[in-house]
Amino acid sequence: MAKHTLGLVYPRAGRNYTAMQLDFIGGVAEAAARHDYDLLLSPGDTADVPSFRRMIGERRVDGVILMEIRLADDRVARLAEDAFPFVTIGRTHQADESGWVDLDFAALAAGCVQHLADLGHRRIAFVNRSEQLFRIGYGFAHRGLEGFTSSIAESGLTGQAYHCDDDASAGEACLEQILRDDPATTAVVTTNEAALGGLLLGLTRTGRAVPRDFSVVGVAAGRWAERVSPPFTAADIPAEEMTRVAVDLMLERLASPDAQPRHVLLKPLISLRASTGPRRQLSGAGSGEFDLLGNPGDHQDLGNLGEFGEDF
Amino acid sequence: MENGEAVSPAATATVSLQGIVTGWSEGARRLLGYSAAEAVGRAAAELLADQESGDSDGRSPSGSQERGGAKEWGRAKEWSGSAALRHRDGRRVETALHAYPSLDRDGGVQAFVVSAGHVCGPDGQDSARQRLALLNEAGMRIGTTLDVVRTAQELAELAVPRLSDFISIDLLDSVLQGEEPVAGPVDADVVLRRVAHLSATEGAPEAAIGLGQVDTYPGYSPPARCLATGRPLLSSTADPDVVEWLAHHDSRSSTVRDYGFHSVMSVPLQARGITLGVAVFARLGDSEPFEQDDLLLAEELARRAAVGVDNARRYTREHTTALTLQRSLLPQGLSGQAAVEVAFRYLPAGGRAGVGGDWFDVIPLSGTRVALVVGDVVGHGIHASATMGRLRMAVRTLGDVDLPPDELLTHLDDLVNHLTSDDADLTGDLGATCLYAVYDPVSRSCTLASAGHPPPVVLLPDGTVGVVRLSPGPPLGVGGLPFEAAELELPEGSLLAFCTDGLIESRERDIGTGLDLLCQALATPGPTLEATCDAVLKAVLPDNPVDDVALLLARTRVLHADQVATWALPANPAIVADARAQACRQLTAWGLEESAYITELVVSELVTNAIRYGGVPIGLRLIRDRTLICEVSDANSATPHLRRARTYDEGGRGLHMVAQFTQGWGTRQTPTGKTIWAEQSLPVG
Numbered sequence: 001m002a003k004h005t006l007g008l009v010y011p012r013a014g015r016n017y018t019a020m021q022l023d024f025i026g027g028v029a030e031a032a033a034r035h036d037y038d039l040l041l042s043p044g045d046t047a048d049v050p051s052f053r054r055m056i057g058e059r060r061v062d063g064v065i066l067m068e069i070r071l072a073d074d075r076v077a078r079l080a081e082d083a084f085p086f087v088t089i090g091r092t093h094q095a096d097e098s099g100w101v102d103l104d105f106a107a108l109a110a111g112c113v114q115h116l117a118d119l120g121h122r123r124i125a126f127v128n129r130s131e132q133l134f135r136i137g138y139g140f141a142h143r144g145l146e147g148f149t150s151s152i153a154e155s156g157l158t159g160q161a162y163h164c165d166d167d168a169s170a171g172e173a174c175l176e177q178i179l180r181d182d183p184a185t186t187a188v189v190t191t192n193e194a195a196l197g198g199l200l201l202g203l204t205r206t207g208r209a210v211p212r213d214f215s216v217v218g219v220a221a222g223r224w225a226e227r228v229s230p231p232f233t234a235a236d237i238p239a240e241e242m243t244r245v246a247v248d249l250m251l252e253r254l255a256s257p258d259a260q261p262r263h264v265l266l267k268p269l270i271s272l273r274a275s276t277g278p279r280r281q282l283s284g285a286g287s288g289e290f291d292l293l294g295n296p297g298d299h300q301d302l303g304n305l306g307e308f309g310e311d312f
Numbered sequence: 313m314e315n316g317e318a319v320s321p322a323a324t325a326t327v328s329l330q331g332i333v334t335g336w337s338e339g340a341r342r343l344l345g346y347s348a349a350e351a352v353g354r355a356a357a358e359l360l361a362d363q364e365s366g367d368s369d370g371r372s373p374s375g376s377q378e379r380g381g382a383k384e385w386g387r388a389k390e391w392s393g394s395a396a397l398r399h400r401d402g403r404r405v406e407t408a409l410h411a412y413p414s415l416d417r418d419g420g421v422q423a424f425v426v427s428a429g430h431v432c433g434p435d436g437q438d439s440a441r442q443r444l445a446l447l448n449e450a451g452m453r454i455g456t457t458l459d460v461v462r463t464a465q466e467l468a469e470l471a472v473p474r475l476s477d478f479i480s481i482d483l484l485d486s487v488l489q490g491e492e493p494v495a496g497p498v499d500a501d502v503v504l505r506r507v508a509h510l511s512a513t514e515g516a517p518e519a520a521i522g523l524g525q526v527d528t529y530p531g532y533s534p535p536a537r538c539l540a541t542g543r544p545l546l547s548s549t550a551d552p553d554v555v556e557w558l559a560h561h562d563s564r565s566s567t568v569r570d571y572g573f574h575s576v577m578s579v580p581l582q583a584r585g586i587t588l589g590v591a592v593f594a595r596l597g598d599s600e601p602f603e604q605d606d607l608l609l610a611e612e613l614a615r616r617a618a619v620g621v622d623n624a625r626r627y628t629r630e631h632t633t634a635l636t637l638q639r640s641l642l643p644q645g646l647s648g649q650a651a652v653e654v655a656f657r658y659l660p661a662g663g664r665a666g667v668g669g670d671w672f673d674v675i676p677l678s679g680t681r682v683a684l685v686v687g688d689v690v691g692h693g694i695h696a697s698a699t700m701g702r703l704r705m706a707v708r709t710l711g712d713v714d715l716p717p718d719e720l721l722t723h724l725d726d727l728v729n730h731l732t733s734d735d736a737d738l739t740g741d742l743g744a745t746c747l748y749a750v751y752d753p754v755s756r757s758c759t760l761a762s763a764g765h766p767p768p769v770v771l772l773p774d775g776t777v778g779v780v781r782l783s784p785g786p787p788l789g790v791g792g793l794p795f796e797a798a799e800l801e802l803p804e805g806s807l808l809a810f811c812t813d814g815l816i817e818s819r820e821r822d823i824g825t826g827l828d829l830l831c832q833a834l835a836t837p838g839p840t841l842e843a844t845c846d847a848v849l850k851a852v853l854p855d856n857p858v859d860d861v862a863l864l865l866a867r868t869r870v871l872h873a874d875q876v877a878t879w880a881l882p883a884n885p886a887i888v889a890d891a892r893a894q895a896c897r898q899l900t901a902w903g904l905e906e907s908a909y910i911t912e913l914v915v916s917e918l919v920t921n922a923i924r925y926g927g928v929p930i931g932l933r934l935i936r937d938r939t940l941i942c943e944v945s946d947a948n949s950a951t952p953h954l955r956r957a958r959t960y961d962e963g964g965r966g967l968h969m970v971a972q973f974t975q976g977w978g979t980r981q982t983p984t985g986k987t988i989w990a991e992q993s994l995p996v997g
Contacts, residue, residue, distance in 0.1 A: 114884070241897055267890045271878060
């Protein structure tokens with residue numbers, strides 16, 4: 001019997017949901033409401049968490065949307081076993097039991113490398129999520145690294161990957177490590193939003209101005225990326241679209257349980273803001289001439305901004 | 313004055329700048345015996361009794377012209393004095409002479425009008441002196457300005473009360489409009505507009521027609537008759553035609569009755585064969601009726617006023633023409649762009665100099681950018697305005713091609729050189745300056761270049777104000793010298809002030825001082841741009857501006873992150889689908905799903921082109937402003953051609969399709985390559 005309720009299983013990143021996670025929760029709730037469905041939220045990260053067990057065992061919901069998917073995820077296994085309708089935001093190794101929507105982290109990381117390569121960067125570091133999340137088997141941490149590594153290899157560039165905990169001080173320490181390992185590094189790709197502030201601080205500490213001397217690019221929530229200083233050039237995570245698609249897939253699944261599950265892989269473009277620029281030539285000449293679509297960060301390089309002269 | 317010889321009929325002649333008599337009145341014939349046919353064409357100097365002395369004392373108008381070669385009203389002084397002329401029969405005639413210049417349509421002196429009065433025996437000398445004094449004063453007091461109404465007032469002030477108790481001056485409407493009036497006398501019923509009247513009694517209660525009002529004069533009325541014949545007319549209110557006229561005109565008959573009008577002179581105002589209007593002199597109550605001599609004097613005063621009115625009329629006409637031209641060439645609404653908020657003022661030069669060649673413009677450019685232009689063509693009048701129009705159109709055209717400021721000025725410079733060499737009228741003296749600025753509300757950058765034009769002043773939102781330092785560059789038309797562009801980044805809400813030298817430069821102060829004043833004025837802006845415009849003019853405008861003045865204020869706007877989205881695109885054909893999807897995602901966020909179909913198509917074509925033919929890095933930008941703009945940039949500056957598509961040629965169809973589906977498309981060069989843009993109108997609602 002239809003309960004017109006969907007379950008959202010979404011573990012907290014720490015003690016609280018992050019702003020990004022709240023965007024996802026809000027997005028799912030809103031998309032569900034548009035179809036007259038209510039939402040039941042469980043923070044379960046494994047199949048043993050009581051709230052998850054109640055949601056499934058007591059069939060409190062018509063279907064479940066799972067988030068923070070690991071490559072091997074016992075929640076997915078349990079739901080498949082019980083033939084409980086579900087879709088995932090993210091995907092497992094097999095990634096074919098159910099419908100899913102995911103970001104193409106491998107392609108995003110590769111796109112970041114490509115963007116930096118187009119700007120002339122040759123020595124690039126990758127700042128991934130924490131080693132712990134990586135070991136637990138979060139898909140985005142693994143696929144991001146794969147994309148970075150293969151793209152560096154294909155482009156014939158020099159690249160080094162690092163794990164970094166989700167906080168600013170870890171970011172700063174990581175940046176110091178990167179420059180110790182290869183002082184000629186001129187750019188970083190990062191999927192670790194929480195560490196970005198620390199990375200930028202570390203760059204300032206070592207006298208590197210972004211984007212003049214050093215470029216940083218990655219994946220982030222768009223609204224957040226706009227407010228960082230300098231605004232962060234990044235592929236914006238399309239939370240609204242992902243949640244809308246997830247609910248659509250869920251409802252498709254409920255309407256036609258036997259249909260072949262649909263998979264949606266999104267690959268947002270890198271939004272040009274102000275944290276990347278052309279690799280600075282040592283001679284300095286002509287380095288500031290690059291004007292890619294009027295990126296305000298580039299204009300700061302144009303050198304003749306002092307035209308106001310002593311009248312000011 | 314019993315026999316009318318105290319003062320001979322006012323004798324008037326016109327003398328060309330070369331000293332040749334070109335006009336000869338009946339009064340002149342009576343004074344000196346020569347008929348017009350005999351006198352016209354002769355050297356004026358031949359009329360002097362002592363030709364040598366006449367020339368040597370330099371008082372002869374013709375002599376002064378030959379010597380001075382004056383070309384301007386201001387320098388061609390009026391002149392009064394006495395001279396001995398030679399009568400046709402050889403006798404000496406002592407005369408009082410008065411000369412004043414007559415202007416041509418360009419404001420230059422085309423001839424002198426010389427009037428002479430015969431100074432005769434002691435018995436009539438007092439009256440003669442009085443009349444001569446009046447004539448003399450007429451020379452000084454009528455026609456002091458180039459204003460039609462003022463000239464009429466001057467005639468009135470001179471005539472009342474010394475010659476008449478009441479005077480009215482009515483002009484044909486066309487004269488007041490500065491239009492070319494009909495040549496020759498005016499027939500039948502005449503419609504005239506009252507421009508001046510004056511009475512010995514304050515407030516001129518005798519006037520039947522209010523100032524500025526129109527009245528129709530029937531063909532038999534004395535004013536209409538004098539206009540028809542071109543001759544002055546002396547009448548009594550008892551004359552049958554006057555009686556009939558008054559009978560049909562209540563207000564007029566009552567004022568005539570109440571104030572005791574009894575003697576009336578109607579004198580046409582004619583100059584250069586053109587009828588301008590009529591002056592009516594009247595005596596009331598106990599005053600003596602007018603005599604024939606009064607009519608001659610009135611005729612002379614009217615002639616004097618008519619020349620003044622005609623000068624003013626011609627000036628009004630040219631001024632109006634040039635102003636119309638100028639106005640038609642200046643921007644009207646300055647709308648169609650959202651990058652800056654603008655306000656402007658254009659003040660034609662007051663007084664004699666005439667409308668000049670100042671102009672300004674606001675040109676919307678691709679990618680929501682805007683060009684701000686101000687320029688100045690040296691000189692005044694229709695020529696300057698016309699040249700200004702050509703330059704302005706040229707700037708518009710070059711701006712549409714989206715040239716950077718320094719390059720645009722180089723092309724404009726070439727054009728001015730061509731104009732100068734092609735147009736004989738402009739040889740050598742087409743001086744022009746121009747300042748061209750491009751403001752980009754996305755990057756907040758402003759790029760400027762100047763061709764000898766005063767720099768703009770900028771007020772930043774934090775209150776700092778200063779002159780934008782940029783290389784002044786050579787004026788247009790010098791040729792061969794480079795123009796340098798300067799770039800500055802402007803915080804949102806910066807206020808730029810562009811002007812022409814008429815605002816900041818004057819005889820009393822140099823440009824630097826003027827710019828300082830402009831800075832001071834701009835430092836305390838008004839609540840609105842319009843108010844700031846007024847305040848700036850009030851504070852900076854020289855007391856007696858001799859040049860025309862253009863002022864353009866622009867407050868910068870910024871397109872915020874929610875109106876612009878920019879992405880980097882790796883040069884990989886697989887990215888095309890991602891770019892399409894991203895564009896749709898963005899349109900969804902903007903609530904513009906309806907535009908998705910065309911946008912996807914445009915993005916596909918432009919991105920495919922860039923990947924295939926362009927250079928990295930490649931970028932995609934969507935702007936949501938008054939229109940939806942899609943731009944793809946790459947690092948290859950080669951501009952694409954609109955290739956003719958063949959059925960099987962997928963690639964070449966791109967731009968054709970873009971052109972068909974969008975409102976407009978184009979390319980522009982960037983410092984590192986090119987941008988191709990396409991613009992769609994936003995869905996309604």
